[in-house]
Amino acid sequence: MCCCCRKKKDLEVKFSGRHCTDPLCLVLFAAAWFVSIIVLIAAHRTADMASLSNGRDYNGNVCGSQTNPPGSVVLNCPTGVCDQVYYPRLTEDVSISLAFNTSFSMFGICLPSCPSARDVVCTYNYTDNKGLPPFDDVIQCTNGAYRLTHGELCANCWAVPLNTSSVMNRCVPVVTTVRKTTARCVMPESPADPTDPAYIDPSSPSCLAQSVEETETYTRASSEDVLTNALVSVQVFVNRYMSDIRSCYLVLAVGVAVSFVLGFVFLLLLKTCSKFVIWCTIVLGLLLCVLVTLLCFQQAQLLPVNQWFNFLVSTGDEYFHWGNLTFENIVENLPDYLASNDRTVVYWEIAAYVMAAFTLVLLFVVIAMGHSVNVSVEQMKKATIVLARTPSILLVPMVVTVVNVVLFCFFAWAYSLTLSSSLSLSDYTDEVLRSIGAVVSKNDTAMLCEDPETMTNCTFISRAIEKGAPSDVVLGFWHLFMFLWSSGLVNAIGVMAVAGTVGKWYFKKEDERISITTLSQALLCAVGYHLGSAAYGALLISLIQLARAVMLYIDNRFKKSQSGNPLVKCGMKCCHCCLLCLEKCMKYISRNAYILVIMRGSNFFKSSVESFSLLASNIGAVTVLKSVSTLFIWMGKVANIVISTLVVQVMIRFCPDWITHPIVSFVGPTVVIVILSYLVSTIFIQVFVIAVDTTMLCYCEDLKKNGTDGMDKKAAQAAQAAQTTPDAAPAETAAPAETTAAAPAEGAQ
Template identity: 25%
Template sequence: MLFVALAAVAAVQAESSTNTTVKYIDYTSLKKFTRARSAKQSSTAGSHEQQQQQQQESSMTGSQEQQEEIETPVPTHVPIPTRPQTEAPTPAPTLAPTPAPAPTLAPTPAPTPAPTPAPTPAPTPDPGPWEAKWIDHDQVKPFAQPEPVTISEKAAVKFKPQLHVTNGCHPYPAVNEAGETGAGLKTKGAPSAKCKGSGWGSQVYGRSTWVQGVWAIMYSWYFPKDSPSSGLGHRHDWEHVIVWIDNPGVENPKILAVTPSAHDGYSKEVPPKADCVDGTSVKVNYESQWPVNHALGSTSKGGDFQDLIMWDQLSENARRAMNGVGWGKANTPFNDGNFKPKLEKAFASFQINYGLLFHQGAVFWVGMIAIAAVGFMHGEPKRLLYGSDYNGTTCGTGKHQDQPLTFYPRITQDLLEQASNPSLSPEDFSFYGVCVATCPDAGTYICNYEAEAEIQSDTSLKTDEERQEERKSRATNLMILPSEKQCWLVALPSEQVFYRCLQITELNSTSVEKCVVPGDEPEYYDEVNGVQVPNEKCEIKRVITTSESMEPAQENPLYSTLQTVGATIGRVIGDLQETWPVFLLCGGVLALVLGFAFVILLRFCAGCIVWITLWSFVLLLLLFALMLSTKGGIIGRSDLSALTSEIASAAAAAGVDTSNVNATEIVLPQTLQASQDRQKAYAVAAYVVYALAGVALLLVCFFQKKIRIAVGIVKEASRALQSLPLLVLFPIIPFVMLLILFTYAAIVGAYIYSSGEMQLASLAGELAEQAGQNVTAEATTTLSKVSPDQTMKLLVAYHFFGFLWTAQLINAISMCTIAGAVSRYYWSRNKTSEEMGRFPVFTSFKNCFRYHFGSLAFGSFIIAVVQFIRAALLYLDHQTKDLQQSNLVLKVVMKIVQCCLWCLEKCLRFLSKNVYILIAMKGHSFCTSAMDAFKILLSNIAQVGAVSTVTFLLLGAGKVAVALSCAIATFAYLEKNSDDYGVGGAHELSSPLAPILLALLLGWFVASTLLGVYEMAIDTILLCFCEDKELNKESGQYFMSDSLKKFVATVKKEPPATDIQDEKP
């Protein structure tokens, strides 16, 4: 059921974006911004003629103003790419559009655009509140539908909906050119009484803009009354529908969703049904379900078209009327006060629909919680921690509740017997155990349950001494006693290790120090705690160590190895306990500081480091190839001797004294001499490495421009991290989330795995009850056939898949958050907080849950499925290892499938990372972003390869450098404080190796985390760069830094004078 639900949910993905506010990109708000800047420019101009020309240009007609409209589709709605042929202004302010002045002159041909927009006078003061001018509803003349000019107008006409009126009034014009508005009708008579259509014609009002990466077109109709029947309803009614498309600037925009208004809310069609769309026109129904008022909804019935007039095409008085007139219980949805809130509400509804469809995947987590509850009811994790006795009973449970420890009285015998069986794997060894309350002491005796019960019930044994003698007697006569009534001597002391009592070997050693030089005299000794110890006058001392230990009489190599390993682990843990502040400081704090320093260094010296790294890589390949050549016999000693002779001759000809140089005989070290047994293999390897070195050399030489661009991208990523310092600390959040998830998964998994035998038939009822569902579970024949062991495995598999999915989802949220914040940085002109937002990292993180959660969950689901298949295949490989020993074909097939799945997972991870970047940048669904990512990567494959190679080498070198620095710092600190950490010190260590290695690993982890953020920033900048280059190649108004612009060719084209928006973005 889960996979069916997920497959159904995967068909629809949420459209989303990195921004949380609605952006308005229309000519009125831009015009206001341009006028303000032009006024500032005109204040410095001294020419009266120029100012007069500016005044004339500011009084151009509305059609000319529409030519200045900027609607360039953008990948993210933090910045707005500028139109061609003009200097790039700062992004338009996020404000509701202001009314445009009424046209005063006839349209004139647009002049050829200058490099900088002509200054215009400052806007006129607000004329004050609008006074309503009411006229009869059937006397309002509509606006004629003008010829569309801009991209937004053409898209609005193309997607104009059909309105089908089932009952009630037909749509009427609401306002005329003078600003006079219809007075509406009282709610008397039939629903359509006196409002079956205007003799002047009908009207539909439109307005459009970008909303979180989606183009929204709002179509609004006015009805004189909203009356289900006489006396019900109210005067005036406004209804609207919003058509959501992907991009109005492309050749064939797609309808993503339709949200008709319905009683202060919205109904949703995501995507609209096929029979509800006629070509590019959605079909909308206006109907009242008595006694509820009218509302819009999708329909399969055809309807009528009305003349469309866009907000920017209305006269100034008409716009002022729409902003200022009160319509009673109705309100104008597309005016300045309502347009933004309506879009936000509809967009949230539109997104929630996507979310709800995919949030059915949350049912999976409900199932996980239900399974966890059942595991808590039936499971006992102590079964996994505690050992089992010879009867298979878990110690610490049942009748052994007070005996949680397991002692193995004959472990030596068990190990030797089972080790002699070559077909038995060490992990399958089993030992004869007895449950005890405490670990027994050396010299005591322990018996199995039957023998102990017989001794305790023997009335002839009055005292503990007599019972102890009986145990001793039974231990002495093991060979003649039945196996179920035996006792054993505890020869050595035992210690508790994971609830097991393991015998240990006690080692007592004493050391005596004698002064040798100058001599064994009292003046060369000091008394310390009653012991004579050589003092500073003694130059050489002799140390005599005497050791005494208690060991088993019969040697057991396996048990000795176990004891050695256990002792080593104990010493390592002790060393780490003594040095934890040191390796935390050196491996944690120092690694973080060095990581920051490396990022800053890359900003200023990235070019130098990159080129040194690349040429060093080529040189290392050549040196490695030469070494293989000598081992493979390709280059011999005579060749090297001849080469050095030529060099010596050339040096002598140049006047260099070579009399002291013997260049006739070269003696190679043993490691470089030709290998006799593997010479052919070394020769083949040498040719392969030569080929790789040649390819690397050619790539470095012929891709220098790509490499320089990669250097610029690396520097830009460094600037982004400096502008977003909180981004470096953000990984703490996903780390804590993963830690909580891992803890939860481990605890719940332990309960499930230790739940023992459960029948699936009875389990179904418990799951339904725990999930809070009203379900009656019946023990069907199918369920009854599932064995208890299979039930436990199914639950563990379900839980394990949930863990994988959630872990991948956390990683996806982390990557999308970083990409969103860096995208905000890139797509802002001046890189200021006003453009990026006050908290870009937090905003990006919030958007992952508000807008992108469905897409991220789908992408993580795909990777989790592949990981789960790989895990299942590994389990199958483990279960069939004996069969594979006798079937070579099965073994090879298993390895090939595992390799293919590994490659598939790596490819999916690489692609999904780029998909998450585009989701954060553009706000599209996972599938759409996947196709976009594939196109971008394919069209820029050389650049992507250059950046990936540079990033791999740079960050790999950075991680190694930071980790090694942490290890060296730890070693230096311990050496400097050898009095404390050396022999006899307050924090004596058995070896400094453990803290040094842990500091190395911790430094690698911290560096990988920090530079992982840096790597994600580089990948985001790369995709932003590719998108910026494609979007603005004709205008040259790029968002990239100046260091990158010089590598990008600009192809400028003169746009048509009648419509600058016809140029494709």
């Protein structure tokens, strides 16, 4: 890269010869995982997942569960495992709940399989004593007179109106949809009856125009069954849009490919014309502020802006032919609430002075920060260069996302096991300390367990915790904390892998090449030497996130008490806001610390202090860089989503061969492509943000190591050495030339 980077060995990024950083945090992370595994094993031994996934019958028994009371009908299901639950009287349950203002409970019956239409479902006692009655008898229960004479039958048996299917072990009505398309020739007019001699086949050449009618018929329950009809409506809605999505899978694949291409185009545009775009945006913003200021002065009747504007328009009309464009016409088209009158002229005057001051301040800020804008643009160009040379970096956020999804599924499964287990928090404490006792034979302090020899009845700590919250709440927060910590560790490794590759490229030697091997070396270095630092930063962030979760839990628990005390409610909101700001700040500090950890091999705390010092010493350039990069990020995301969505819409409308059958609505495919294109653009943006932060830290470190004169001083020394030593001229003059081209921002500094 730059000659100063090649001259100074301490700026070169080396992935070998390092030592492990923050090993204590890594040990703590391993111990936390050890506790989680012990809790998982203990919960798995006594877990009954059916109690979570299956429904309950009218006796309160869990369908298909082996933990029901002995002798229960569900446990002794004569036809096998009765793990399906059917609710035969949903409407009655809702009506009773609303009429008597009671908690809503559904009358369920456990069955071995979901019933079909025209089946009969009865309570357990009625079935055991009298068996299942005929469908024709049960269907007459809708008649009031028959219901009075057959009270026992109608109170214990129900007819199934629709076919049902199992959804999470709940029998849900199935909608049978029939689509029918009818075509009739209308030019010339043809009768609808095909047997009529004058009938004309719509597909025949003699038919010039045809009328096509599409009908959709589906079966639902009676109008009185509100809940069943609601389920049917939801099912019809979901099936309709899922059918549209399945029909457009090829078009959606093309849209995702276009989104990836647009991601690379975004990087190319940043490399080629980012300076032009950002300065055009700044100039247009200044012009907009000037126009708003002039409008305020005109409405406040302080300056004759209309005369100046009309003069400019009349002068330009000779060349551009604008027509009858006057300032008065523009003002007349303004909304009524922007009109100027005797009551609002004072407010317009205040707005005029405020806008004038704001415009002047903005102008001076742009002039003062012009060099910082150029520096920011150059850093973004460097980030795009390294991404273009090593596109394999884009695999990092994909792998990180997959690992995070796996972690989420694992801890969700582990927490569901603890919920379905009958163990208490004291039992889990015994299991953990008993496992520790396999390594530590005796609890010499005897302060955790009543029996230190066998590590049993270790309830002192767990009893203290259980007094404050139930066991499922404590275990829920523990699994949430472990997921946040593990996910933060994975994210930190991803940041280190990308930052190590970018830093290696920034300070590389002339004969070095950056490839996927460099990315692999950075990843191995992060895992082999700096896993403890990653765990350190992830621990700090996860603790703040856990505090936010606890505050949210407390807020929801005491929601009613806050309604009568606005001061407490305001205090809660302030706590949420402060914790959110603290989390954002810690994430930013940690990301920069990870960058210096992988580049210099220092521990997390030292890297945090050093990165904060480097950024604080160049606060102007850093602020402008974040503003400029944020602008480009939003522009890139919005453009990617809009263009990908438009491509899919155009293909659906004008390329019917790419879809398997005509779709009902554009909504389903549009929502899917918006989500997918957002995820694809996020992959590029995540890598781009890390690369920009890395190049900015490298730039700040370069200035600190080589002085504020930066490249100019080095170039002058190289030129002087070339004049005094002719033999060394080629080598010494070539390096500054390459450096100036590669890092113009440092030269300008």
